[in-house]
Amino acid sequence: MTAPADALPVAVDAMGGDKAPDAIVEGACQAASELGVPVLLFGERSYLSRFSDVPGVTVEFTTEVVGMDEDPGRAVRVKRDSSLVRCAEAVREGRACAMVSAGNTGAAMASALLRMGRLSGVARPAIATVIPVPGSTPTVLLDSGANVDCTPQMLVQFAQMGQVLASERFGIAEPRVGLLSIGEEPTKGNSLVKEAHALLAAGAGGPEVNFVGNVEGRDVMTDHVDVVVTDGFTGNVVLKTLEGGVKAVVGGVLSALTGSEEVKEAAKAVLPALSPLAHELDPDTYGGAVLLGVNGVCVISHGSSGPRAMVNAVRVAHHAVRDGLVARVEAAIGSTQAQVAHR
């Protein structure tokens, strides 16, 4: 009898991320002890060897590191013994159930794509990011940067994959899928969006996709929609714009509350009330983005990930395996592919 897939360890790229390896390894060890999920750490011998006795942690040594700003395609082709590429390889070889990296996003994507392969029928894998919504369920945004130039058909597949993720990760029965545009009417938007709207409205995503029409930028951080579909250029801009906007406002609030000694003193009484919000808005809370459309689970964490982000990333990866995320994505894409073939 074969062990279930989620009994396998989660492969973690110890060398990827602005705070690697310290924060990454600390988080991975924490994940093993707190979640009881075994982790398989890939990284440099000189650093990792001391962690070989940590319960639930296995280490494998690699000789190369992909830099945060390195050209992804080249790095993955040339640095075959990098911690990042070896993570993806471990998933392909069936020695790990999923991979997690806070390193070079493009290289993580390329490793996963090259080593695990694309799911049958998927035109292009997409990065799905989770956007916090204060007081409510987060919104899934995809594509967040994998594909800068998209076709309407690709957006339809993003809708299919996104609804699977929202249902798997947040238990939403019929996630509301919106298409990011600049007005609610189907006639609003650029040519890509107008064509994608027509396809989605005609049911091209299959009966599983609960398409609610166009949504706008202002809906992303609200409860109006569960999945926001867009091309990877716009999605990445939205993600970083929100990051910058939230930072500017939070920074403004904090600097106002520390402006004078009097205010600072008074603020002490209210700051604890703000901490749940700070927790909700912290990207570390969500553990990272998921690359959808590849034949394996690949979680790409924020470059600035700390230990808690890593614990959450391992949890997200482990749950995705347990819930059969990959098979569900494959089924969603396959259902409409079959439909197309039968026509």
Add this chain to the structure above:
Amino acid sequence: MTAPADALPVAVDAMGGDKAPDAIVEGACQAASELGVPVLLFGERSYLSRFSDVPGVTVEFTTEVVGMDEDPGRAVRVKRDSSLVRCAEAVREGRACAMVSAGNTGAAMASALLRMGRLSGVARPAIATVIPVPGSTPTVLLDSGANVDCTPQMLVQFAQMGQVLASERFGIAEPRVGLLSIGEEPTKGNSLVKEAHALLAAGAGGPEVNFVGNVEGRDVMTDHVDVVVTDGFTGNVVLKTLEGGVKAVVGGVLSALTGSEEVKEAAKAVLPALSPLAHELDPDTYGGAVLLGVNGVCVISHGSSGPRAMVNAVRVAHHAVRDGLVARVEAAIGSTQAQVAHR
């Protein structure tokens, strides 16, 4: 001797906006008394007649109103006696120095374009919006929605027009102009951005454009850049995403600070410290977007504009006339057109 252009009144569309006509007319009257700028109000007789004696205010009666969700092209063609179209006409006829509307954005744009005409050499007018940056000079974002599908050449002109506005409105000597992309390297972005980058880097915007390369969504609300250039689809998404993000965070802060009676009491001491930030983030503070590239000054205010937004919009319009914004835009575009012609 002809009176200087800025001695002419600013035409205000009394019927446009979610809070029209009350808030609009209140703001226009306030502008006349506070700023000493004469205003020419266009709107329905039944409402406006009572304002005909207000000092500095002239009223002209119109019989039609363009709805907020009406098709812009059709509305402008058919409703020739609407308050919106009449505003634009007053500018063309030299009876007003500028127009201000908080109504249907597309229709305001179309009226300005059809009645005032496009500046020679301008491929497509663009909407320039002002994004608040807490503690610093705002960022000019364009195009914020006039042109959903753009060419690289259009983005070059947006850079030229944006730098003129940043210099005119905020007195920045050499505004830093960035191209919105998803990474700093010139190789990052979709095909539109890559081509526009190449043109701008080669100096296609002329010596006046201080091109600092690609910027990202997270830079928009910071002091890293003064003008952010993008296509109208992405720009509109950014604008609304920021609006939603700021609202979500501010809403989260306010609901946390009113969560319990104790916190509410303590918060009383800190709320006054937050009010300058609230003022900075309030869209009413900036008075509206400017349509650049048409032969006249057209300020398009937020649909939700209140009286204060109107005062600021009239001020912005009046200053733009005083500073010769239109002539400066024409000169900036003309300088590179001439260059092209000489090659």
